[in-house]
Amino acid sequence: xxxxxxxxxxxxxxxxxxVAVGGRALALVDQVTRRPHPSVIWYRGxxxxxxxxxxxxxxxxxxxxxxxxxxxxxxxxRREGPIFVDGRPIEPTDAVAEVLKHLRSDAKAARGGAxxxxxxxxxxxxxxxxxxxxxxxxxxxxxxxxxxxVQFVHEPVAALYAYLRSQTDLGRELARLEGRSILVFDWGxxxxxxxxxxxxxxxxxxxxxxxxxxxxxxxxxxxLRNHLREIHSSAHNIEDITALEQPGMAAKLLHxxxxxxxHLSDPKTETEDVIVRNYLKSDxxxxxxxxxxxxxxxxxxSAGIVARGLARIDEILEQAQLTYKDIELCLATGGMVNMPxxxxxxTERFVGRVPKLENGDRIIAEGAAWIANDGLRLTLxxxxxxxxxxTSGQGTYHSLVDAGWTLPIENETQNVANTRLFCVxxxxxxxxxxxxxxxxxxxxxxxxxxxxxxxxxxxxxxxxQPLLERIECNLQIDHDYVARVTLKxxxxxxxxxxxFHDLEFGLSLANVAxxxxxxxxxxxxxxxxxDSPLEALPHSNLYQxxxxxxxxxxxxxxxxxxxxxxxxxxxxxxxxYFDTRSKAATPRQLEERNFYxxxxxxxxxxxQIKSEGPIQGCTGSCLPEFVRRNPSLLKATLSSLENxxxx
Numbered sequence: 001x002x003x004x005x006x007x008x009x010x011x012x013x014x015x016x017x018x019v020a021v022g023g024r025a026l027a028l029v030d031q032v033t034r035r036p037h038p039s040v041i042w043y044r045g046x047x048x049x050x051x052x053x054x055x056x057x058x059x060x061x062x063x064x065x066x067x068x069x070x071x072x073x074x075x076x077x078r079r080e081g082p083i084f085v086d087g088r089p090i091e092p093t094d095a096v097a098e099v100l101k102h103l104r105s106d107a108k109a110a111r112g113g114a115x116x117x118x119x120x121x122x123x124x125x126x127x128x129x130x131x132x133x134x135x136x137x138x139x140x141x142x143x144x145x146x147x148x149x150v151q152f153v154h155e156p157v158a159a160l161y162a163y164l165r166s167q168t169d170l171g172r173e174l175a176r177l178e179g180r181s182i183l184v185f186d187w188g189x190x191x192x193x194x195x196x197x198x199x200x201x202x203x204x205x206x207x208x209x210x211x212x213x214x215x216x217x218x219x220x221x222x223x224l225r226n227h228l229r230e231i232h233s234s235a236h237n238i239e240d241i242t243a244l245e246q247p248g249m250a251a252k253l254l255h256x257x258x259x260x261x262x263h264l265s266d267p268k269t270e271t272e273d274v275i276v277r278n279y280l281k282s283d284x285x286x287x288x289x290x291x292x293x294x295x296x297x298x299x300x301x302s303a304g305i306v307a308r309g310l311a312r313i314d315e316i317l318e319q320a321q322l323t324y325k326d327i328e329l330c331l332a333t334g335g336m337v338n339m340p341x342x343x344x345x346x347t348e349r350f351v352g353r354v355p356k357l358e359n360g361d362r363i364i365a366e367g368a369a370w371i372a373n374d375g376l377r378l379t380l381x382x383x384x385x386x387x388x389x390x391t392s393g394q395g396t397y398h399s400l401v402d403a404g405w406t407l408p409i410e411n412e413t414q415n416v417a418n419t420r421l422f423c424v425x426x427x428x429x430x431x432x433x434x435x436x437x438x439x440x441x442x443x444x445x446x447x448x449x450x451x452x453x454x455x456x457x458x459x460x461x462x463x464x465q466p467l468l469e470r471i472e473c474n475l476q477i478d479h480d481y482v483a484r485v486t487l488k489x490x491x492x493x494x495x496x497x498x499x500f501h502d503l504e505f506g507l508s509l510a511n512v513a514x515x516x517x518x519x520x521x522x523x524x525x526x527x528x529x530x531d532s533p534l535e536a537l538p539h540s541n542l543y544q545x546x547x548x549x550x551x552x553x554x555x556x557x558x559x560x561x562x563x564x565x566x567x568x569x570x571x572x573x574x575x576x577y578f579d580t581r582s583k584a585a586t587p588r589q590l591e592e593r594n595f596y597x598x599x600x601x602x603x604x605x606x607x608q609i610k611s612e613g614p615i616q617g618c619t620g621s622c623l624p625e626f627v628r629r630n631p632s633l634l635k636a637t638l639s640s641l642e643n644x645x646x647x
Contacts, residue, residue: 003120003121004019004117005121005122005123005150005372005373006018006019006107006119006121006122006123006368006369006372007019007020007025007122007123007125007158007365007366007367007368007369007370007371007372008100008103008119008122008123008124008125008147008365008368009036009125009155009158009364009365009368010039010074010096010099010100010103010124010125010138011036011039011074011188011189011190012039012072012074012075012188012189012190012191012216012218013038013039013072013188013189013190013217013218013258013335014035014036014037014038014039014189014335014361015036015037015038015039015099015100015103016028016029016036016037016103016361016362016364016365017103017104017106017107017119017122017365018362018365018366018368018369019107019117019369019373020369020370020372020373020374025162025165025366025369025370026369027359027362027365027366028103028106028107028110029362030051030052030106031106031109031110032052033052035361036361036362036365037050037051037052037099037102037103037106038051038052038054038055039071039072039073039074039099040054040055040069040070040071041054041069041070041073041095041098041099042054042057042068042069042070043067043068043069043070043085043086043088043090044068045068048098050098050099050101050102051099051102051106054069055255057069067085067086067248068085068086069085069248069251070083070085070090070095071251071254071255072189072190072218073092073095073096073098073099074096074190075190075213076092076095076096077092077093077096077134077137077138077141078134078213079092083095092137092141093137093140093141093144094141094144096137096138096141097141097142097144097145098145100141100142100144100145100147101145101146103119104118104119104120104145104146104147107119119147120146120147120148121147121148121149121150121410122142122147122148122149122150122368122372123149123150123151123152123153123158123368123369123371123372124138124142124149124151124152124153124368125152125153125154125155125158125364125365125367125368126138126152126153126154126155127154127155127190127191127193127211127213128154128155128156128193128194128195128209128210128211129191129193129209129211129212129213130152131501131502132480132481132482132499132501135152135480135481135482135501136480136482138152139479139480148410149410149479150372150409150410151377151378151407151409151410151479152378152480152481153367153368153371153378153505153507154193154195154206154209154505155186155193155333155364156184156186156193156194156195156197156331156333157184157195157197157204157206157367157505157507158363158364158365158367158368158371159184159186159331159333159363159364159367160182160184160197160204160331160367161204161367161370161371161376161507162359162363162364162366162367162370163331163355163357163363163367164204165367165370165374165512170512174199174202174509177199177328177329178199178200178201178202179198179199179200180198180199180328180329181196181197181198181207181320181322181326181327181328182196182197182198182199182327182328182329182330182331183195183196183197183313183316183317183327183329183330183331183350184197184331184333185313185330185331185332185333185334185337185346186332186333186334186364187215187216187217187309187332187333187334187335187336187337187342188216188217188334188335188336189216189217189218189334189335189336190213190216190217190218191211191212191213191216192211192212192213192215192216192309192312192334192336193209193210193211194208194209194210194211194312194313194316195208195209195210196208196209196316196317196320196322198441200441200442200506202509202510203379203506203507203508203509203510204506204507204509205381205441205506206381206504206505206506207320207381207441207504208316208319208320208504209504210312210315210316210319212308212309212312214308215305215308215309216336217258217261217334217335217336218258219305220257220261220298220301220302220305220336221254221257221258221261222254222257223301223302223305224257224260224261224293224298224301225250225253225254225257227293227297227301228253228257228274228289228291228293229241229242229253231291232279232286232289232291235286236284236285236286238280238286241280244280244281244282245279245280245281246278246279246280246281249276249278249279249280252276253276253279253289256274256276257274260272260274260293260298261298261339262335262338264293264294264295264298265338265339265340266338267340269295270294270295271292271293271294271295272292272293273290273291273292274289274290274291274292274293275288275289275290276288276289295340299339299340299341302339302341303341306339306341306342306345309336309342310342310345310346310349313349324349324350327350327353328353329353329355330346330349330350330353330354331354331355331357332346332354332357332360333357333360333363333364334360335360335361337360338360371507374512376507376508376509376510376512377406377407377409377507377508378406378407378481378505378506378507378508379403379404379405379406379407379505379506379507379508380401380402380403380404380405380407380503380504380505380506381403381441381504381505381506382403382437382438382441382444382503382504383399383400383401383402383403383437383438383444384399384400384401384416384417384435384436384437384453384475384483384503385397385398385399385400385435385436385437385438385450386398386400386419386433386434386435386436386473386548387433387434387436387450388421388548388549388550389424389548389549389564390564391563391564391586391588392588396446397436397444397446397450398419398550400416400417400419400435400473400475401416401417401475403506404506404508406508407477407481407505408477408478408479409479410479411479412478412479413476413477413478413479414476414477414478415474415475415476416475416476416477416483417473417474417475418472418473418474418475419472419473419474419475419550420470420471420472420473420550421433421470421471421472421473421548421549421550422467422468422469422470422471422548422549422550422561423460423464423466423467423468423469423470423471423489423548424466424467424548424549424561424564424565424566425466425565425566425569426460426461426462426463426464426466426468426469427462427569428462429459429460429461429462430457430458430459430460431457431458431460431469431471431487431489431548432455432456432457432548433455433456433457433458433471433473433485433487433548434452434454434455435452435453435454435455435456435485435498435500436450436451436452436453437450437451437453437502437503437504438450438451439451453483453500453502454485454498454499454500455498456485456487456496456497456498457487457496458471458487458488458489458492458494458495458496459489459492459494459496460489460491460492460494461491461492464491465573466562466565466569466570466573467549467561467562467565468491469489469490469491469492470489470490470491471487471488471489471490471548472486472487472488472490473485473486473487474486474488480501481501481503481505482499482500482501483499483500483501483503484497484498484499485497485498485500549561549564562574562577562584563584563586563589565589566589567585567588567589567590567591567593567597568593568597570585570589570593571593571597577589578590578593
């Protein structure tokens with residue numbers, strides 16, 4: 001029997017494994033609650049309790065939450081250093097591994113321990129803002145739990161695929177959505193993730209990602225807890241209530257607020273009571289916390305968070321130059337979308353295009369299971385490019401790897417590209433290579449804006465002749481989708497590397513029913529168009545100029561590359577290049593030579609001459625030779641000088 005690959009949604013609040021069986025996705029929920037497993041750990045002495053039992057122990061005691069309680073271990077992967085449980089340091093990957101071990105054990109019990117049915121390998125879902133270091137940490141935690149990560153998939157993409165897979169005719173649905181924009185709005189306990197997708201050529205392509213980990217469901221719980229503290233403080237005239245809380249009661253009250261939030265998200269519930277016994281250390285009337293909260297109070301408390309989350313929709317649409325009407329489907333997932341104020345905000349924006357999901361708390365895990373079952377692979381949705389010199393002096397972008405490239409899976413590292421470059425201007429002692437990606441999805445023209453991924457630099461000989469120093473540029477991508485660009489100067493012998501991981505992915509549907517598509521062609525239209533050849537540096541009127549050029553079939557000889565060298569630098573190495581009988585120099589090089597090369601007589605440059613005026617009685621002798629030999633340019637320059645003098 002072949003090994004079964006599962007899908008795993010490791011979440012901030014809850015986690016879930018799923019597997020595709022007999023043409024349907026089976027979510028391996030907790031057998032008692034029939035809900036996903038709480039991502040909760042209780043370090044009870046030498047024992048480790050995870051999931052439902054750990055969460056229940058927050059409420060069964062008359063005192064506060066028991067010692068050793070960890071509520072959301074996933075968030076610890078976002079920071080460096082250990083987490084401390086009762087003063088004991090615990091590595092975040094070890095804590096996360098305990099949750100994953102629990103999922104694996106529960107999955108084994110649910111599947112009856114059948115051969116090949118162990119949760120030993122899985123497709124893992126991740127938030128859109130889960131960067132390379134977090135992906136590496138999650139893979140390490142899974143390894144400690146005995147689970148191999150086949151590949152990572154962004155949670156919104158997994159949810160969208162599960163939705164598409166649930167349709168009666170997948171091929172027809174893909175054809176209907178071809179070229180259309182889809183917004184996946186995933187608001188969970190820890191993060192809000194928005195992903196704009198486009199169905200293009202039978203593939204799900206990520207157009208834009210936007211993540212916010214400051215508006216997760218736990219923020220709602222914290223506001224509710226503070227509200228209840230205020231109610232109790234006012235009722236019993238307590239100045240500093242936190243100082244009087246029993247040990248562990250802050251965590252216990254927070255858990256009660258999470259339950260309160262869930263109940264008040266039910267349209268049938270208007271008011272919910274909260275009772276926390278032995279809340280305070282005092283023996284007076286305020287020892288027990290008793291309060292009621294209405295749905296309108298919850299909505300008022302959370303209005304700011306809801307507004308911020310919904311405003312993210314406007315932000316991502318503005319980035320993509322889209323409107324509400326351009327969105328064909330808004331797929332709302334995550335526990336928070338059950339709140340009436342959030343649901344209403346979505347339906348107001350996308351009337352009739354927000355389907356009600358019965359499996360909203362399971363859809364991400366089920367999507368990962370379907371991706372595993374169907375053998376789908378992630379691809380790059382945008383090319384990775386480098387900026388190389390051109391005759392304009394501003395540079396042009398050359399693709400190192402095209403969109404549609406299939407990304408590596410477990411234990412793979414791909415050598416994606418190896419490109420030879422030449423340093424056209426070594427004077428600063430470094431060759432600079434900017435790695436970028438197009439802002440818009442689809443085939444990018446030279447004039448379309450780019451977003452920088454990293455800037456790599458390698459030492460070169462600053463006194464070397466232009467085009468003499470050769471730069472080897474190598475690009476690798478590993479199974480955590482971390483890319484590494486390595487530069488090596490063959491003359492100087494220096495080497496440097498830079499990593500980047502801000503990539504956007506597509507999900508190839510080549511293995512399932514889909515319209516005919518041309519392999520590797522994610523062409524779409526209508527977003528992010530711009531006439532600007534380069535993006536200005538932020539808050540600046542400067543542009544970066546590249547000092548490397550690429551040798552390819554279009555530059556048949558080494559001499560052809562001199563057209564990319566700055567004109568003032570050519571003057572030092574090849575003065576004959578500017579001979580009036582030669583047409584080798586480009587207008588840009590002529591302009592640079594005129595601008596930077598000083599007059600042989602007065603040693604001033606053209607800007608200084610224009611500012612100060614010519615030497616007494618000069619009729620152009622102090623201007624650069626090129627200007628003096630070009631009648632039209634000489635006339636214009638002298639006219640400019642005369643105007644400057646009169647002013």
